[in-house]
Amino acid sequence: MRGCNADAAGNYINRELSSLGFNRRVLEEAQDNSIPLLERAWFASITSTNLDEFFMVRVAGVWDQLQAGLAEPDEAGLTPQQVWDQVSKTVHSMITDLYHCYNRSLRPGLKREQIHLSKGKKLDENQQAFLDNYYLRSVFPVLTPMVVDSSRPFPLLLNRSLNIALLLANPDDDSEPVFATVQVPSVLERMVRIPSPLYKTALVFLEEIIKDHLPALFTGHRILARGCFRITRNADLSLDEEGAEDLLEAIEQSVKQRKWGEVIRLEYEKGLDVRLVERLVEELEVPAGGLYEISGPLDLSFLMRIAPGPEFDHLRFPLFRPRVPDIFQSGQDLFGLIARQDLLLHHPYESFQPVVQLVEAAAEDPGVLAIKQILYRVSGNSPIVAALERAAENGKQVTVLLELRARFDEENNITWAKRLEKSGCHVIYGLPGLKVHAKMLLIVRREDDGIKRYLHLGTGNYNDVTARSYEDLGLLTANASMGADASTIFNMLSGYSNLGSLYKLEVAPNTVRKRLTALIRQEMEHARAGRPAHIIAKINSLVDQPIIKELFAASQAGVRIDLLVRGICSLKPNVPGCSENIRVRSVVGRFLEHSRIYYFYNDGAESTFLSSADLMTRNLDRRIEIMFPVEADNNKARLKSILDAYLRDTVKARLLKNDGRYYRIDKRGKKIFSSQTYFCRLSQAVTSPNQQ
Numbered sequence: 001m002r003g004c005n006a007d008a009a010g011n012y013i014n015r016e017l018s019s020l021g022f023n024r025r026v027l028e029e030a031q032d033n034s035i036p037l038l039e040r041a042w043f044a045s046i047t048s049t050n051l052d053e054f055f056m057v058r059v060a061g062v063w064d065q066l067q068a069g070l071a072e073p074d075e076a077g078l079t080p081q082q083v084w085d086q087v088s089k090t091v092h093s094m095i096t097d098l099y100h101c102y103n104r105s106l107r108p109g110l111k112r113e114q115i116h117l118s119k120g121k122k123l124d125e126n127q128q129a130f131l132d133n134y135y136l137r138s139v140f141p142v143l144t145p146m147v148v149d150s151s152r153p154f155p156l157l158l159n160r161s162l163n164i165a166l167l168l169a170n171p172d173d174d175s176e177p178v179f180a181t182v183q184v185p186s187v188l189e190r191m192v193r194i195p196s197p198l199y200k201t202a203l204v205f206l207e208e209i210i211k212d213h214l215p216a217l218f219t220g221h222r223i224l225a226r227g228c229f230r231i232t233r234n235a236d237l238s239l240d241e242e243g244a245e246d247l248l249e250a251i252e253q254s255v256k257q258r259k260w261g262e263v264i265r266l267e268y269e270k271g272l273d274v275r276l277v278e279r280l281v282e283e284l285e286v287p288a289g290g291l292y293e294i295s296g297p298l299d300l301s302f303l304m305r306i307a308p309g310p311e312f313d314h315l316r317f318p319l320f321r322p323r324v325p326d327i328f329q330s331g332q333d334l335f336g337l338i339a340r341q342d343l344l345l346h347h348p349y350e351s352f353q354p355v356v357q358l359v360e361a362a363a364e365d366p367g368v369l370a371i372k373q374i375l376y377r378v379s380g381n382s383p384i385v386a387a388l389e390r391a392a393e394n395g396k397q398v399t400v401l402l403e404l405r406a407r408f409d410e411e412n413n414i415t416w417a418k419r420l421e422k423s424g425c426h427v428i429y430g431l432p433g434l435k436v437h438a439k440m441l442l443i444v445r446r447e448d449d450g451i452k453r454y455l456h457l458g459t460g461n462y463n464d465v466t467a468r469s470y471e472d473l474g475l476l477t478a479n480a481s482m483g484a485d486a487s488t489i490f491n492m493l494s495g496y497s498n499l500g501s502l503y504k505l506e507v508a509p510n511t512v513r514k515r516l517t518a519l520i521r522q523e524m525e526h527a528r529a530g531r532p533a534h535i536i537a538k539i540n541s542l543v544d545q546p547i548i549k550e551l552f553a554a555s556q557a558g559v560r561i562d563l564l565v566r567g568i569c570s571l572k573p574n575v576p577g578c579s580e581n582i583r584v585r586s587v588v589g590r591f592l593e594h595s596r597i598y599y600f601y602n603d604g605a606e607s608t609f610l611s612s613a614d615l616m617t618r619n620l621d622r623r624i625e626i627m628f629p630v631e632a633d634n635n636k637a638r639l640k641s642i643l644d645a646y647l648r649d650t651v652k653a654r655l656l657k658n659d660g661r662y663y664r665i666d667k668r669g670k671k672i673f674s675s676q677t678y679f680c681r682l683s684q685a686v687t688s689p690n691q692q
Contacts, residue, residue, distance in 0.1 A: 453483025
């Protein structure tokens with residue numbers, strides 16, 4: 001790599017800071033006045049919940065490094081202490097901007113639209129009587145006041161629970177005040193709707209109702225100070241899989257431990273008495289830099305649920321209904337359709353329903369002998385799980401690999417696993433040491449000319465709910481080679497057979513990295529020979545250093561590289577002598593960009609792949625992932641047009657510069673174009689993309 005030191009810290013962006021950059025882009029959507037008001041509130045709530053997960057996993061990991069005394073710099077040249085300090089500085093700035101948006105724009109805007117978020121002050125007699133009655137009937141019975149004194153230790157506080165801290169005057173003398181706390185019940189709605197003559201919807205915060213009634217809860221005690229606080233704990237599961245005889249039981253225990261990890265962050269409402277803050281810091285052992293004073297209500301996730309009624313639809317994006325392509329509405333047999341041609345689905349613009357219908361049809365079809373499926377995240381009332389249960393009850397062989405370690409979905413997946421087993425399905429809980437993240441459905445069917453395999457391979461989860469808001473791609477095929485590969489993969493997952501060589505599918509950790517590396521180097525050879533060379537990758541994250549080095553080498557060779565990276569990107573583009581030919585864009589909009597597409601020009605014989613894998617070391621080396629080719633000319637052309645649309649985006653795309661920051665596209669001289677809006681319009685206008 002002449003002229004490029006691929007290991008130089010100046011070529012990389014720290015992963016944690018890049019993750020915060022993505023959340024900053026989400027926050028920018030909340031700040032964008034051109035977006036409908038309730039959608040802006042939704043983006044603000046997502047910013048808040050993203051920060052929760054960021055602290056529970058990523059910041060917790062940095063803190064673990066500090067606790068272990070590690071000082072080795074990462075590829076971006078930052079030590080754990082420097083990362084901790086920069087994260088703290090960046091998040092404090094982000095929190096300031098988030099609550100400035102809430103206090104100065106969202107809350108007043110909602111009030112103008114007849115949605116009033118109240119602290120319960122200045123109520124009329126009817127409203128106060130309503131709240132008093134609600135408190136006595138619904139709130140008081142579930143409250144548990146906790147006083148800390150010589151006989152009662154400081155209570156264990158749940159991760160992400162909202163609490164009220166109090167200082168009570170000591171009843172015996174004028175010595176040290178007594179500390180007390182009350183957890184705001186999570187089993188009750190955070191926002192309580194009250195009757196209002198002025199607003200269509202008037203909501204009062206539950207914690208404010210409790211605060212107003214604290215004197216009755218601590219009868220005989222004078223309250224000196226009170227205020228809300230919230231803690232975030234280390235929730236990254238540490239699991240000794242080698243010593244776990246039963247993976248299901250081990251994960252159940254680890255999920256319980258998540259509630260009690262070390263405190264990483266303490267949020268408290270502005271103006272909280274300094275004595276309370278100091279007591280909380282001392283008792284909870286809050287690390288330096290982990291204190292966040294909040295100028296507003298703690299935890300903005302409530303903004304997702306403030307106005308569910310249709311009377312506020314004018315404050316949302318226009319209703320979009322995913323289209324079921326006409327080919328699936330023709331009344332033709334699904335199996336016959338797939339046998340004749342490969343069918344590509346682009347969600348959420350096209351409905352996920354054909355995938356659900358395929359599983360449902362397989363459950364009832366007398367010719368279907370077996371169904372095998374990998375489930376990572378499913379919806380709360382999954383029609384796919386219900387269909388798999390019916391298939392087992394109908395006597396078909398049903399094998400489900402249900403990955404129990406899907407982060408923050410572990411409890412749901414444990415429930416589904418037990419339910420599927422009861423219906424007669426053979427359930428695999430996962431593989432020791434390897435998280436299974438692939439998205440694959442295999443249906444084995446007896447037909448007149450013998451056994452035929454039908455496949456669905458995708459980039460996203462088998463979740464009918466998130467499929468309405470996550471952008472993903474799925475391929476329905478009866479390709480014999482792919483079907484044989486799928487059978488081999490499932491045999492490897494359920495037994496001890498070696499994977500061996502496959503016809504068309506690539507599987508991590510075995511071959512995905514090798515194939516991607518070979519494809520990148522192939523483009524390098526074309527470029528060195530003076531031929532056009534182009535790589536486009538649409539992914540969620542780019543972190544893996546060996547792949548980044550290959551991209552640096554390709555850039556040096558003259559390959560044009562366009563990266564569409566929604567979230568974390570550790571690669572710095574446009575670095576002189578290293579990455580001049582690499583451009584990085586991030587599209588953040590109404591739908592969560594989630595698909596993984598890999599395109600290689602290949603001297604005109606274009607190669608296009610879809611995958612469940614991002615370019616992260618964990619995906620390439622420590623997970624079971626699938627990468628599969630899209631071979632039909634019409635589907636390849638469609639994927640290329642999808643990528644081209646993202647590269648033309650001037651509305652929701654941001655460009656990453658070599659200073660590590662993202663900038664909006666300079667629209668001067670360019671057509672105003674939003675890729676997501678384009679796909680919405682296209683889905684309504686095109687009869688069937690697969691028939692073009």
